[in-house]
Amino acid sequence: MAKVFAIVNQKGGVGKTTTTVNLGTALAATGRKTLIVDLDPQGNATTGLGFTSKEGMKSSYDLLTSPGSFHDILQPTAIPHLFIIPSNQNLSGAEIELARFKKGERELLLKEHLTPYLDEYDYVLLDCPPSLGLLTVNALAAVEKVLVPLQCEFYALEGLSQLLKTIRIVQGKINPSLVLEGIVLTMFDTRSALSSQVANDVRSHLGKKVYDTHIPRNVRIAEAPSFGKPAILYDIKCLGSQAYLDLAKELLQREGDK
């Protein structure tokens, strides 16, 4: 039975893709069969895993629009045990196209076309775009757990209450089994008081929902995608990679998965 997470935050640039790619790689490195589904038209997770010609590939757009296409779209990655449903620009028109379906149907397309294929995986991570539109709602409807990367800065903190509200609405109307699994503090900068202020604020409000592991700001993480590699492969010794390996360990513990 797969454990399926949506990596969500409508605030842009907070580390959703970086967390999806590196957490996915760390989980696969423990031998667990892991799937990443790239739901962002930018296709950053797809590029970050080494795919350079994604525009010609079948993508998550095809998954949303035609049932039974899962195995035609699925790609192995350079990392053993890690697979991906890639994304490309075809997905950018999806929000408007999905809006044409009836309310109540358009939110469930991903769930219908993806869920039947997940049992062969141990962990599934859905990378979402920076918005609370139909693509993200489809992701929230298709999973049981939400992981929220939260940049340790003011604007990111401001958006958290709206995100938690949206999760509650989806729980009430579409997916009652949806749970906020946890919040991962990202880009923690030890040189500034701002990061600690935000971190303390979030921990005091959300307590145990916040992972003990935080991800430091570390330039090696930002360098890795230009080589088409997760930071863990690009430079396993750097602080950023070590933090993502720790995060994977903590997630496995919280899932009771020894």
Place this chain on the structure above:
Amino acid sequence: MAKVFAIVNQKGGVGKTTTTVNLGTALAATGRKTLIVDLDPQGNATTGLGFTSKEGMKSSYDLLTSPGSFHDILQPTAIPHLFIIPSNQNLSGAEIELARFKKGERELLLKEHLTPYLDEYDYVLLDCPPSLGLLTVNALAAVEKVLVPLQCEFYALEGLSQLLKTIRIVQGKINPSLVLEGIVLTMFDTRSALSSQVANDVRSHLGKKVYDTHIPRNVRIAEAPSFGKPAILYDIKCLGSQAYLDLAKELLQREGDK
């Protein structure tokens, strides 16, 4: 005759709001009457200018949905000569609501409801959300100039070609007078080779379209929004503020506005 700019980049967290707020403040500081229009449901530009109870205010959502409402929504800011059309969460449903209008109409709502009121301003800046959806397309249809903040990192660079393609499509179908005014390099980190690589790459491809002034990564910029102030007011001496003052000067020169 106002000079109207859309601040656009679908990549999240690249400094769109920070550029809108600080460039707007710098232009107002020269005595030019400046308007900021916040088109992001997150409402970060509204918060960054000191508005703490934006959820109760009329917003850019009202501007999009009802003609003639401009003066009911307009707010002065704490900065002389700087005004704002605020945003709040009401805007988050707009993309789906706008999708119901006929193609050809839904892209022009902002232009119809905003443009008639712009002549009393010298400069107008539209802060866009991190997507190329209907809100951003409405912004591109309503302006003559596009300013693209570009974070000096790999994923941000990857998205640039898609953004330039979208601008060409809008030029061809909706707004023939739309021009890419320029690209502003943001969060330039002198400690890493990555920033210089990205900057050199962009300058070699786009030459003069790239502003000479770049914005350094500077923690004081990230601290300012928690005080509801632009960095220029929070700490005018810091490197970030000085860079935005230089950017305003360069923009005025490029506009032939002594």
